[in-house]
Amino acid sequence: MWSQIWLIVRKDLRRIRWVLLIFAMLLVVGAAVTAWGPWKRTEARALWDSLFPLIPWLLGAVATAMVVHEDALVGTREQWMTRPLRPTAVFLAKALLLVGCFALLPALADTALLGYFGLEPSRWASATVHGSLSYAEWLLAASAIAAVTSGMAAYLVAAVAALISMTISAIVAASLGPEVQVGNLTGEKCAYVLLAVFVYVIARQYRRSGTLGSRIVLAVGLLAAPFAMLIRLPESPPPSVELVGPPLEASLAALPAAKGQSKSQVNVRFSAESTSPEMALELRGVRGEIVLESGPRLPFENPYDDVAILQGQIVNLDAALRAALPGYAWSGPRRTNERFTNLFLWSDTGLSEAPAGTHALTARGQIQSHRFELSGKLPLRTRSSVRSNAIAVWMFHVDMNADEVEVQAWFSTATPAGASDRSLVTEVEYVLVNPVRKRAARPGESVGFDDDFRRRHIQRFGGLALVEPLYLHFERTADGAFDDLDELELQVWKLVPAEKYTAVIEEPAFVVRR
Amino acid sequence: MSLSVEEGARYAFLGPNGAGKTTTIHLLMNLTRPTSGRAEALGVDSRRLGPETLERIGYVSENQKMPDWMTVGEFLEFSGSLYPNWDAAYRDALLDRFELPLGQKLKHCSRGMRMKAALISSLAYRPKLLVLDEPFSGLDPGVRDDMTAGIAELAREHGAAVFVSSHDLAEVETLCDQVGFLKRGTLRVSEPLASLRARFRRLEVTRVGETDRHGGWPAGWCSVERTENGYSFNHESFDAELAAADVREQFGDGAEWSAHELTLREIFLALGRN
Numbered sequence: 001m002w003s004q005i006w007l008i009v010r011k012d013l014r015r016i017r018w019v020l021l022i023f024a025m026l027l028v029v030g031a032a033v034t035a036w037g038p039w040k041r042t043e044a045r046a047l048w049d050s051l052f053p054l055i056p057w058l059l060g061a062v063a064t065a066m067v068v069h070e071d072a073l074v075g076t077r078e079q080w081m082t083r084p085l086r087p088t089a090v091f092l093a094k095a096l097l098l099v100g101c102f103a104l105l106p107a108l109a110d111t112a113l114l115g116y117f118g119l120e121p122s123r124w125a126s127a128t129v130h131g132s133l134s135y136a137e138w139l140l141a142a143s144a145i146a147a148v149t150s151g152m153a154a155y156l157v158a159a160v161a162a163l164i165s166m167t168i169s170a171i172v173a174a175s176l177g178p179e180v181q182v183g184n185l186t187g188e189k190c191a192y193v194l195l196a197v198f199v200y201v202i203a204r205q206y207r208r209s210g211t212l213g214s215r216i217v218l219a220v221g222l223l224a225a226p227f228a229m230l231i232r233l234p235e236s237p238p239p240s241v242e243l244v245g246p247p248l249e250a251s252l253a254a255l256p257a258a259k260g261q262s263k264s265q266v267n268v269r270f271s272a273e274s275t276s277p278e279m280a281l282e283l284r285g286v287r288g289e290i291v292l293e294s295g296p297r298l299p300f301e302n303p304y305d306d307v308a309i310l311q312g313q314i315v316n317l318d319a320a321l322r323a324a325l326p327g328y329a330w331s332g333p334r335r336t337n338e339r340f341t342n343l344f345l346w347s348d349t350g351l352s353e354a355p356a357g358t359h360a361l362t363a364r365g366q367i368q369s370h371r372f373e374l375s376g377k378l379p380l381r382t383r384s385s386v387r388s389n390a391i392a393v394w395m396f397h398v399d400m401n402a403d404e405v406e407v408q409a410w411f412s413t414a415t416p417a418g419a420s421d422r423s424l425v426t427e428v429e430y431v432l433v434n435p436v437r438k439r440a441a442r443p444g445e446s447v448g449f450d451d452d453f454r455r456r457h458i459q460r461f462g463g464l465a466l467v468e469p470l471y472l473h474f475e476r477t478a479d480g481a482f483d484d485l486d487e488l489e490l491q492v493w494k495l496v497p498a499e500k501y502t503a504v505i506e507e508p509a510f511v512v513r514r
Numbered sequence: 515m516s517l518s519v520e521e522g523a524r525y526a527f528l529g530p531n532g533a534g535k536t537t538t539i540h541l542l543m544n545l546t547r548p549t550s551g552r553a554e555a556l557g558v559d560s561r562r563l564g565p566e567t568l569e570r571i572g573y574v575s576e577n578q579k580m581p582d583w584m585t586v587g588e589f590l591e592f593s594g595s596l597y598p599n600w601d602a603a604y605r606d607a608l609l610d611r612f613e614l615p616l617g618q619k620l621k622h623c624s625r626g627m628r629m630k631a632a633l634i635s636s637l638a639y640r641p642k643l644l645v646l647d648e649p650f651s652g653l654d655p656g657v658r659d660d661m662t663a664g665i666a667e668l669a670r671e672h673g674a675a676v677f678v679s680s681h682d683l684a685e686v687e688t689l690c691d692q693v694g695f696l697k698r699g700t701l702r703v704s705e706p707l708a709s710l711r712a713r714f715r716r717l718e719v720t721r722v723g724e725t726d727r728h729g730g731w732p733a734g735w736c737s738v739e740r741t742e743n744g745y746s747f748n749h750e751s752f753d754a755e756l757a758a759a760d761v762r763e764q765f766g767d768g769a770e771w772s773a774h775e776l777t778l779r780e781i782f783l784a785l786g787r788n
Contacts, residue, residue, distance in 0.1 A: 003595075004596075007592070007595055007596070011581075011592055014588075015581075015583060070581070072579075076540050076545035076546060076577075077575075077577050077578055077579040078579055079578060079579060079580065079581070081543075081544070081545055082543050082545070082568065082571070082573040083568060083593070083596050084564075084565035084566070084568040084569040084596050084597065085565065085568075085596065086564075086565055208547075210547070
């Protein structure tokens with residue numbers, strides 16, 4: 001068995017060697033540009049950031065088809081079917097090759113990048129595993145389509161058809177939103193259903209149980225998946241929480257969408273009264289009502305699929321998010337200790353949307369009322385033994401003029417595995433360093449600038465993977481610290497529990513030099 | 515259809531297009547699942563053909579997909595590593611005989627060269643059963659001769675059974691000792707080639723008397739045609755004494771007749787038209 005697997009892996013590796021070489025080169029180029037490339041946010045850079053990450057994914061999809069079709073599962077013309085090859089060996093060989101080259105390899109590149117940006121070595125393995133799984137999901141979808149087609153042309157046509165039919169199906173499902181009860185199955189679980197369909201189709205094909213049946217299963221699965229969002233499963237009672245303090249109240253006000261955001265997005269400022277910094281709110285869902293200009297009222301109720309707590313805009317996060325640890329997966333209630341938080345509702349036609357929310361937010365009208373259910377509050381731990389380190393930091397925009405420097409940067413963090421309730425309050429401490437002075441940085445100290453250039457910026461947020469933008473403003477001082485400044489160094493120190501924020505941190509979590 | 519091929523037999527599976535020859539072979543090789551009935555290869559239910567059985571079966575089809583990106587050498591090396599009985603020396607001998615360039619990519623090979631490569635990959639482990647689906651289709655006579663010789667050698671020297679579906683009757687006639695004829699999914703004939711040849715005759719009848727035909731022709735007569743001097747027809751179960759009696763009965767005592775042997779092609783056409 002293993003000799004056959006190795007034989008097929010070697011054969012297929014020869015088959016895709018050029019694609020693999022290009023793929024690897026793209027990974028290296030992408031990582032190099034991210035790590036050392038021009039960091040100023042230009043249009044070219046924005047275009048690069050948005051388009052370049054797609055190329056490895058597309059190459060992975062093409063290579064998947066090549067590998068699967070090399071010993072295709074459709075028709076009666078394939079050599080391997082009449083050779084003494086075990087279907088299991090063929091399957092395992094393909095799976096090993098694809099996962100190794102097009103899931104593990106890019107995940108390793110991501111981890112290397114994150115390591116460069118300061119991800120702790122102890123988290124490299126889990127980051128790689130999670131990154132690989134993320135890529136593997138994509139490969140699974142591509143493999144399922146390749147398994148029911150026999151050539152590249154048919155594969156591409158089928159992939160486009162699958163995409164179009166899923167989109168149409170999602171639109172139809174979304175259009176049912178106001179009329180039917182919205183489900184409580186998370187997008188993640190819907191995705192699992194679809195992944196199960198892919199696995200079943202691939203298994204059927206390698207068992208050679210009939211391509212027609214597999215095609216029907218795949219088509220039905222793709223068309224039905226968006227409707228899974230309408231499924232309402234029995235809900236388990238909320239976990240018991242320790243209630244402290246007076247009853248909570250929430251006051252909400254819709255804010256106009258931020259400049260540059262699409263019409264389907266709206267920020268709602270959410271202010272929870274009667275809380276203290278030591279309390280964490282557990283946001284268990286959002287209910288609202290949209291009143292359209294034409295009169296109809298559209299109630300919506302969502303758990304968490306189409307609601308995210310974000311505090312700022314999302315920039316290119318691919319690598320960081322893919323590598324995020326299990327806490328990143330928002331499958332359960334989310335906690336926030338923020339007294340003021342922007343509830344960022346968005347909608348597009350993605351699978352993770354709940355239909356009503358999608359409908360409501362894309363409809364013309366205004367949000368007139370909201371009600372947020374606050375199920376309880378949790379006391380913060382007085383001392384936390386866990387420190388959440390940022391896993392990535394980027395400076396993506398720097399403006400310098402005669403009097404000031406503005407830096408926009410972001411970092412992301414993730415809760416350690418299985419510790420979603422342990423890192424509730426954190427702080428960020430950073431210094432902006434002028435490396436021209438070439439002085440060693442010491443914790444809590446800015447190097448090369450006057451103290452005025454050092455700011456302590458405290459952000460508190462839930463322990464899940466969040467994107468935290470930093471908008472830093474530095475005023476020029478009279479000592480000429482900005483003179484001849486051709487690069488900046490932003491040091492972000494470990495994120496620490498709030499109660500320790502006065503403590504000096506011994507070592508920087510990461511350093512980014514530009 | 516019920517058909518069995520004995521060990522060591524060289525069986526030609528003939529029939530017009532659409533008769534079901536390729537479907538039968540696909541069922542035998544587990545390329546298609548039967549909706550009813552069953553097929554066995556080397557005593558194993560075709561639906562359960564596993565590597566152990568396939569190691570002893572060779573299969574070459576005109577429609578088989580080849581890994582075009584490989585060279586002939588790479589293809590044979592890969593094929594060889596799948597078979598424990600792969601005989602590299604025998605492969606080299608076949609390569610010499612077929613004059614195949616090892617370094618040439620399959621996509622740059624002619625159809626004949628590709629078929630030769632496929633055949634070598636199915637002969638070099640000396641299978642006990644060689645299944646061929648239209649292997650000579652579209653090949654020039656030289657290639658056909660080479661391939662026929664290679665297959666015949668395997669059958670002769672190693673006792674392999676050969677099951678070949680083909681329209682190329684000259685090669686089949688050289689290669690096979692048994693023939694089956696399939697028409698519209700029904701096996702019309704399955705017997706030794708010599709026996710088939712012996713019982714098929716073309717009869718020419720002259721000096722026929724006045725006949726007033728209202729009934730049918732006797733059993734075994736087919737493709738009866740009126741000629742300038744009398745009648746001509748094929749006899750499917752020729753026996754000289756019985757034929758003479760039938761002719762007298764049909765055309766009178768004065769009728770004269772002569773019987774001629776048929777080529778396999780003529781028999782094929784006769785079976786196809788009947």
